[in-house]
Amino acid sequence: MALxxxxxxxxxxxxxxxLEQIAKATGSPKHDVVKAIQRIKKRGLIEIKSSGxxxxxxxxxxxxxxxxxxxxxxxxxxxxATRGLRQRAWWVIRARRSFxxxxxxxxxxxxxxxxxxSNLSSYIxxxxxxxxxxxxxxxxxxxxxxxxxxRRYQIARDNGRLAPVIRQKDRVVFDxxxxxxxxxxxxx
Amino acid sequence: MKHQFVKTExxxxxxxxxxxLENRAASERCILPVIGKPAxxxxxxxxxxxSLNDAILIEGVPGMSLRYLKDALKAETNIHExxxxxxxxxxxxxxxxxxxxxPIILDECQHGFLNKAECIEYLRRIAEKAKTILVIVCHSSExxxxxxxxxxxxxxxxxxxxxxxKLEDTALFAAELCEIGLDAALVAEVHKQSGARYxxxxxxxxxxxxxxxxxxxxxxxxxxxxxxxxxQDWEKALKNKGGK
Numbered sequence: 045m046a047l048x049x050x051x052x053x054x055x056x057x058x059x060x061x062x063l064e065q066i067a068k069a070t071g072s073p074k075h076d077v078v079k080a081i082q083r084i085k086k087r088g089l090i091e092i093k094s095s096g097x098x099x100x101x102x103x104x105x106x107x108x109x110x111x112x113x114x115x116x117x118x119x120x121x122x123x124x125a126t127r128g129l130r131q132r133a134w135w136v137i138r139a140r141r142s143f144x145x146x147x148x149x150x151x152x153x154x155x156x157x158x159x160x161x162s163n164l165s166s167y168i169x170x171x172x173x174x175x176x177x178x179x180x181x182x183x184x185x186x187x188x189x190x191x192x193x194x195r196r197y198q199i200a201r202d203n204g205r206l207a208p209v210i211r212q213k214d215r216v217v218f219d220x221x222x223x224x225x226x227x228x229x230x231x232x
Numbered sequence: 233m234k235h236q237f238v239k240t241e242x243x244x245x246x247x248x249x250x251x252x253l254e255n256r257a258a259s260e261r262c263i264l265p266v267i268g269k270p271a272x273x274x275x276x277x278x279x280x281x282x283s284l285n286d287a288i289l290i291e292g293v294p295g296m297s298l299r300y301l302k303d304a305l306k307a308e309t310n311i312h313e314x315x316x317x318x319x320x321x322x323x324x325x326x327x328x329x330x331x332x333x334x335p336i337i338l339d340e341c342q343h344g345f346l347n348k349a350e351c352i353e354y355l356r357r358i359a360e361k362a363k364t365i366l367v368i369v370c371h372s373s374e375x376x377x378x379x380x381x382x383x384x385x386x387x388x389x390x391x392x393x394x395x396x397x398k399l400e401d402t403a404l405f406a407a408e409l410c411e412i413g414l415d416a417a418l419v420a421e422v423h424k425q426s427g428a429r430y431x432x433x434x435x436x437x438x439x440x441x442x443x444x445x446x447x448x449x450x451x452x453x454x455x456x457x458x459x460x461x462x463x464q465d466w467e468k469a470l471k472n473k474g475g476k
Contacts, residue, residue, distance in 0.1 A: 127283065127284055127285075127286060131283075131286075132283035132284060133283075135279075135282065135283035135286075135289075136279050136283055138289075139279060139282070139283075139289050139291075140279075145235075146235040147235075149235035149236055149237075150235045150236060150237060150276070151237060151276050151279045151280055151283075152237060152279075152280065152283060153235070153236045153237060154236060154237045154238075154239060155234075155236050155408070160236075161235070187233050187438045187441065187442070188442075188445075189442060189445060189446075204308075204310055205288070205308060205310075221310070
């Protein structure tokens with residue numbers, strides 16, 4: 045059975061502060077206890093008084109008093125450095141103010157993205173409908189002989205660097221900069 | 233023609249310069265000037281990298297003062313401190329970003345040299361404290377300004393000079409963007425007619441696709457387009473008009 049951090053926390057709270065005592069009480073090897081202690085220490089609930097001697101921190105005492113249970117997912121989430129295509133597109137939109145979808149693709153998409161063009165188009169459409177972007181009346185010429193050209197967009201509402209989020213189900217666009225939602229109108 | 237970012241030699245050169253600065257020993261040498269002639273891909277390269285790294289982009293404008301720069305930074309970072317020191321500390325904290333520093337890009341940096349380059353110096357101080365890098369972008373002809381100020385010059389970690397595309401870059405462009413096959417001689421012709429400028433290379437490739445569609449071909453060789461101009465070198469045209 046895996047050594048429970050919760051068990052160790054309660055043992056330390058109950059006065060079993062020595063590594064040997066904890067190992068004996070749990071019936072686990074010392075190195076497993078040390079590993080578990082380190083995990084609890086990372087949460088700031090236990091401190092190491094001296095080699096092999098542990099004590100609860102003030103936070104740990106409060107934790108035990110409150111009867112909280114240690115489980116996965118309670119710690120600070122690691123910051124994910126991923127920048128999705130839409131966030132990146134919003135960055136370029138703000139930087140350039142006026143753009144076409146091919147221009148965005150030529151700046152952002154390196155061919156490794158799945159359906160980059162349709163992803164951007166389905167992002168831009170709701171932004172237009174919610175008033176974040178305006179569509180220019182003139183189109184930029186396309187390359188194919190029969191191409192109707194490319195729509196040129198201009199930024200109309202720039203509330204900040206965080207990219208607006210499309211909530212397709214509610215037909216709104218959420219702006220994380222102002223924490224407002226904007227309904228998608230019927231702008232064409 | 234496909235629309236996608238092509239990782240040319242300039243892109244590689246830029247990334248190596250960034251890597252060099254990120255691994256620098258002296259934190260004060262945090263300035264990375266990106267210089268190059270028009271149409272070598274300065275904007276595209278910095279936009280691609282900046283958007284990926286959540287950089288803060290400030291565009292230099294003529295007559296840019298420190299007050300203007302601070303206002304622009306406040307708008308970008310959503311910082312509303314009023315006292316100068318608190319404002320500076322808040323900027324540093326924002327750019328530090330809990331150990332994931334956000335880079336700063338100053339486009340059209342030639343406008344940041346007013347009043348002994350106070351704008352660049354202010355950004356440089358933030359970048360140094362926040363352990364990030366300050367990318368300053370300007371045209372080659374303005375790069376002399378970097379030489380002028382000792383306190384800026386000595387803080388440069390590395391200079392990234394973007395070069396006009398070589399034949400290999402044109403071939404890479406053609407391979408990645410063009411939806412028809414082109415033989416090596418035709419790629420060389422595109423390179424020659426474009427005068428090694430990315431915008432004209434794109435024009436030429438696009439024109440070649442139209443020609444192929446008209447001829448009903450899936451690939452072209454030089455003989456198919458002999459004596460047809462593939463793009464217009466407007467700089468050359470203007471020079472000719474001026475009788476030079």
